[in-house]
Amino acid sequence: MRLWVARILEVEPMTGFPVAYPSSSEGLMATPAYMSASAKPACIQSGPACTQFSGLRRSGFEQCMRVSSSFADLQQFVTARSSRGVVTMAGTGKFFVGGNWKCNGTKDSIAKLVGDLNGAKLEDDVEIIVAPPFVYISQVKDTLTAPIQISAQNSWSGKGGAFTGEISAEQLKDTGCEWVILGHSERRHVIGETNEFIGKKAAYALSQNLKVIACVGEKLEEREAGKTFNVCFEQLKAFADAVPSWDNIVIAYEPVWAIGTGKVATPLQAQEVHAVIRGWMGKNVSSEAAKAVRIIYGGSVNGANCEELAKKEDIDGFLVGGASLKGPEFATICNSVTAKKAVV
Numbered sequence: 001m002r003l004w005v006a007r008i009l010e011v012e013p014m015t016g017f018p019v020a021y022p023s024s025s026e027g028l029m030a031t032p033a034y035m036s037a038s039a040k041p042a043c044i045q046s047g048p049a050c051t052q053f054s055g056l057r058r059s060g061f062e063q064c065m066r067v068s069s070s071f072a073d074l075q076q077f078v079t080a081r082s083s084r085g086v087v088t089m090a091g092t093g094k095f096f097v098g099g100n101w102k103c104n105g106t107k108d109s110i111a112k113l114v115g116d117l118n119g120a121k122l123e124d125d126v127e128i129i130v131a132p133p134f135v136y137i138s139q140v141k142d143t144l145t146a147p148i149q150i151s152a153q154n155s156w157s158g159k160g161g162a163f164t165g166e167i168s169a170e171q172l173k174d175t176g177c178e179w180v181i182l183g184h185s186e187r188r189h190v191i192g193e194t195n196e197f198i199g200k201k202a203a204y205a206l207s208q209n210l211k212v213i214a215c216v217g218e219k220l221e222e223r224e225a226g227k228t229f230n231v232c233f234e235q236l237k238a239f240a241d242a243v244p245s246w247d248n249i250v251i252a253y254e255p256v257w258a259i260g261t262g263k264v265a266t267p268l269q270a271q272e273v274h275a276v277i278r279g280w281m282g283k284n285v286s287s288e289a290a291k292a293v294r295i296i297y298g299g300s301v302n303g304a305n306c307e308e309l310a311k312k313e314d315i316d317g318f319l320v321g322g323a324s325l326k327g328p329e330f331a332t333i334c335n336s337v338t339a340k341k342a343v344v
């Protein structure tokens, strides 16, 4: 029998939130993520430095994907990976940074932001997208000269027609969008979108050749109750049940308590969940998909904290809200790929 007992033992220094984790033998988070390296269990020790950057996958992966029927298996997966080396990543293999402008901006402020991005020096080995509000997509498309793709912040779940206020995937393609953000916490928790509805949107967007940034993440009370992984797994399952392939999906892990609050997850907190998400993909989709999928972190990422986060092995980039509205700071976040390269 799986017994989950949430125990609050300490307060995390960076977030100020209490640490709660399950006391079950199947629980993964048996130790606060911020403990010193010497006190950390193997499952959260980082791997050895590697010399070559060619993506973010590690050579021990196949062996690690022998995981899988329980959280204990996932823990074993995370532990085993601590000794992986780097091998070439499937797909583009690029670090990925998205700027989610949300419901912000005017024609003038967006012209200024696009001008700043056009003038920024951006590293080559990072894939960058920005997601303007729908009404400014054409303006951005027409004026952006930087190597940045355009994403929508939402799309309708099927073909267009009599759906007042909605925007279809076909229309997004027509205006030059290549990506769409789906399952963002503000769509889930402010607008009330369900897992199933979000999965349906993802499937339809992919069918129209839009690539998808699939967002998952727990609320504060869910983290405190030791439910972080379960919440992420349920949200991932809804995507997995609906989509035919993960080839054109980037997963964004965005803890709700970190979005727009200034309380960024610690690098270890983010890495821990990213590794577990990758383990879930290996168990429930395929080892190939787990290896290839990029898992980006979102929630109060800024120019000051991006490098430490980027260094973590399963953090393949970022989804950025507030800081993406400032061109130079967003460029700094995109260029944190250099910090990644320094440690892999």
Ligand code: PGA
Binding pocket: 100, 254, 258, 259, 260, 261, 262, 298, 299, 300, 301, 319, 320, 321, 322, 323
């Ligand atoms: P934030 O937003 O960077 O302002 O926290 C992130 C997001 O909502 O994607």
